[in-house]
Amino acid sequence: MTAHVRVPRGLRLPSDVVSDVGRAAFLTDVIAGLSADPKRIPPKYFYDERGSQLFEAITRTPEYYPTRTELGILTEHAADIARVIPDGAAMIEFGAGALTKARILLAASPVSVFVPVDISGDFLAGEAAKLAAELPDLTVRPVAADFTAPFVLPAEAEHRPRIGFFPGSTLGNYEPHEAAAFLRHAGQIIGPGGRLIVGIDLVKDVDVLNRAYNDASGVTAAFNLNLLRRINRELGGNFDLDTFWHRAFYNREHHRIEMHLASRVRQRVRVDGRCFDFRRGETIHTESSYKYTTELFRALAAGSGWRLAETWTDRDGWFAVHALVRA
Structure with a gap:
């Protein structure tokens, strides 16, 4: 690493x-x-x-519901989510991992440049190379970085509308004040008028x-x-x-x-x-x-410079994918 x-x-x-x-x-x-x-x-x-x-x-694993539930939401609502993404946008995925969820949105949306960011540089490079081979019309520019700290975007992502992607309920791994700080940090990277699609695990049994x-x-x-x-x-x-x-x-x-x-x-x-x-x-x-309710997350986003624009959930109400817009 x-x-x-x-x-x-x-x-x-x-x-x-x-x-x-x-x-x-x-x-x-x-x-x-x-x-x-x-x-x-x-x-x-x-x-x-x-x-x-x-x-x-x-x-x-059969017990770990968040990934398959979020994947189901992204698959079912991909066309709706794509409508909040501007044509020719640069998508920045924070904590990219295996890029499984990003593939769903990239296939359905007008993204031109994809910037996966992850601290595990070797793993990220391999996954980014696979994605570039699968989607030859997409410019893929991985960045090995701690995405919670400032990092430099590649030149291809400049002068384009930007959308952040933060799936996997990773925001829930932060203390609430840290989550608010990350949302402000993401807003600085994405820039004015930007959007952020974020996965949030909900309160449940x-x-x-x-x-x-x-x-x-x-x-x-x-x-x-x-x-x-x-x-x-x-x-x-x-x-x-x-x-x-x-x-x-x-x-x-x-x-x-x-x-x-x-x-x-x-x-x-x-x-x-x-x-x-x-x-x-x-x-x-x-x-x-x-774990958040939608109301608690709306308040967290609003206090961090974002407006909650759209929400998609699974039928059981276990997980939510939110679309935020810079306030």
């Missing part, structure tokens, strides 16, 4: 320099998170190459939510534990994965699923020469996934 580095257009930094910058940011966040009380690590660090592959496997993050096959557990494996590999950690277990549950008070890595024993762990003590049962909070 590499981090995006802002450099003058046409200048390429050596790969070892980019990797060093990415490692430094990763190390800083891990040291800060393990020093905090309670301990926590940002979920963006799940997504090394193996983490990205495991997440794609999660989306295929607690049993449905808990099963979705505790699949019987253990893929989500492997995804969560892979974060420790990555710390060991890239940051000189010595986590014993057998002494941690995946814990996920719905927090009713905050309307969110919480994912944790819980220590089975009292232990001391080392990362890059720094030591961190764990009590038995102490956890690292690795992810939150907030």
